[in-house]
Amino acid sequence: xxxxxxxxxxxxxxxxxxxxxxxxxxxxxxxxxxxxxxxxxxxxxxxxxxxxxxxxxxxxxxxxxxxxxxxxxxxxxxxxxxxxxxxxxxxxxxxxxxxxxxxxxxxxxxxxxxxxxxxxxxxxxxxxxxxxxxxxxxxxxxxxxxxxxxxxxxxxxxxxxxxxxxxxxxxxxxxxxxxxxxxxxxxxxxxxxxxxxxxxxxxxxxxxxxxxxxxxxxxxxxxxxxxxxxxxxxxxxxxxxxxxxxxxxxxxxx
Amino acid sequence: xxxxxxxxxxxxxxxxxxxxxxxxxxxxxxxxxxxxxxxxxxxxxxxxxxxxxxxxxxxxxxxxxxxxxxxxxxxxxxxxxxxxxxxxxxxxxxxxxxxxxxxxxxxxxxxxxxxxxxxxxxxxxxxxxxxxxxxxxxxxxxxxxxxxxxxxxxxxxxxxxxxxxxxxxxxxxxxxxxxxxxxxxxxxxxxxxxxxxxxxxxxxxxxxxxxxxxxxxx
Numbered sequence: 001x002x003x004x005x006x007x008x009x010x011x012x013x014x015x016x017x018x019x020x021x022x023x024x025x026x027x028x029x030x031x032x033x034x035x036x037x038x039x040x041x042x043x044x045x046x047x048x049x050x051x052x053x054x055x056x057x058x059x060x061x062x063x064x065x066x067x068x069x070x071x072x073x074x075x076x077x078x079x080x081x082x083x084x085x086x087x088x089x090x091x092x093x094x095x096x097x098x099x100x101x102x103x104x105x106x107x108x109x110x111x112x113x114x115x116x117x118x119x120x121x122x123x124x125x126x127x128x129x130x131x132x133x134x135x136x137x138x139x140x141x142x143x144x145x146x147x148x149x150x151x152x153x154x155x156x157x158x159x160x161x162x163x164x165x166x167x168x169x170x171x172x173x174x175x176x177x178x179x180x181x182x183x184x185x186x187x188x189x190x191x192x193x194x195x196x197x198x199x200x201x202x203x204x205x206x207x208x209x210x211x212x213x214x215x216x217x218x219x220x221x222x223x224x225x226x227x228x229x230x231x232x233x234x235x236x237x238x239x240x241x242x243x244x245x246x247x248x249x250x251x252x253x254x
Numbered sequence: 255x256x257x258x259x260x261x262x263x264x265x266x267x268x269x270x271x272x273x274x275x276x277x278x279x280x281x282x283x284x285x286x287x288x289x290x291x292x293x294x295x296x297x298x299x300x301x302x303x304x305x306x307x308x309x310x311x312x313x314x315x316x317x318x319x320x321x322x323x324x325x326x327x328x329x330x331x332x333x334x335x336x337x338x339x340x341x342x343x344x345x346x347x348x349x350x351x352x353x354x355x356x357x358x359x360x361x362x363x364x365x366x367x368x369x370x371x372x373x374x375x376x377x378x379x380x381x382x383x384x385x386x387x388x389x390x391x392x393x394x395x396x397x398x399x400x401x402x403x404x405x406x407x408x409x410x411x412x413x414x415x416x417x418x419x420x421x422x423x424x425x426x427x428x429x430x431x432x433x434x435x436x437x438x439x440x441x442x443x444x445x446x447x448x449x450x451x452x453x454x455x456x457x458x459x460x461x462x463x464x465x466x467x468x469x470x471x472x
Binding site: 042081167 | 420
C-alpha cells in the first residue's frame, strides 16, 4: 500500500514537472486540438441554438483561429463565474467569451490584441423615463452579470445598488419583473437581446469603444499569445473576419 | 402572464438529454457513495479505535461542509496538486464522497438499532465478532437501512443540480441554457421540476418495492 502511495506521489511530481516544461502551444499542436472555454449564454457572441450546439461570433472566430494554428477547435461550455479559475486549473487552453481587456485581468492573465470593440449599454423597461444616462443610475437598482465589465462599471458608481447574477438573462428578468430598474451590459449583447425583449429599450451607452474583447490565456503563455495575435492578424487581412462579422452583426453598422 | 406550452414542448428533447445526464451522474455517485458509506459505517462500529476515529473524522468533515464548496474544491482546487479532472468525473467524485458520509451514518445507525443482545448472543454461541456482524446483525440492519437510504438517493439526485455550476450540462444547466435563449423562465423551470419529480418518484417506488420484498422474505 505504501509503495503504491509513493508511486502515486512520484507520478504526480513527474506529471507536474513535464507540464511545466511543455508550453501550452506545444500541447495544442501535439494533440491537434485547442480547447476553448466559453460561457454560451451570451447571444450573439456565444450561445446555444435550438439543437443545443454552441454557436456565435466568438465560436466562428475561435474556429478560424484554430484553423490558422492548424488544429481543431473544441469548445468547452463553462459557467462565467468560474471561467477564470477554470482556465488557471487548465480545464482549457484559452477563453473566448466576450472578455474585455482590463488592467486587472492583465495582471493575472495574458490577453490578445482586441478583436471586437463595443461599449456599455443601459437598458430599462420601455415605460421607464427616469433613466437617460449613467448619471441617472444613482439611487437605482441595477442588474448585472457577476464579474463582467458592466458589473465593474456600476460597482464604481456611488449610490447604485447592484444586483449580480450568474447569467445575464436573469438580469433582464429582474427588470421585466420590476425588481430592478436597469441592466448594464456590453452593447454587443444588449442590442441583440432587445430584439427578443420588446418590453425593454436601450436608453444610453457609455465607456464608448472601451470594451475591447481579447482572447484570454494563462499568465506566461507568451508563445501562444504571439501565435494567436498572428492568427488574428491574418484572419483580419484575409477578409475572414469581415465575413464572420457580417454573419452575426449584419444589421449593426460597423 | 400566460403559460407558453409550446415553448415547453419544444424544450422537452433537450431537457430529456439533460435528465439522462443527471441520472447518469447521480447513479455513479450513488454507487461510489454506497461503497464509501458501507466501509465508513462499518468502520464506525468496528472494534478498532483508529478506524473509528478516521471514519468519524471523515463523516464529520464532509457533513460539516457544503456540497457546493466540496464540488469547487475537487474541480478548481485539486488541479493545484496536479490532479486535473474533467467536470463529470469531478462531479461524481465530489457527490460520491459527500454521499458516502451520509450513507456511513445511515449504516452505523442501522447496525446500532439492532438490539445489543443479538450480538452478545451470537458471541456467546462462539461466533467471532466478524461472523456475528455478517450473519446476524447486518442482514437485520439492511432492512432498516433501506428507507433512509432511499431518502439519501433522492436527496442526492436533487443535489446533483449543484454540478451545473461546473458547467456539466445536466438537467438544471440545460434548463438555464434554454432560458438564456428563450426567456421562458416559468415554462422551462416547470419542465425541469417535472423531470426531477419523475426521477425521484421512480426512485422512491423502487425503494418501496424492494422494502416490501425484503419484509416479505423475512
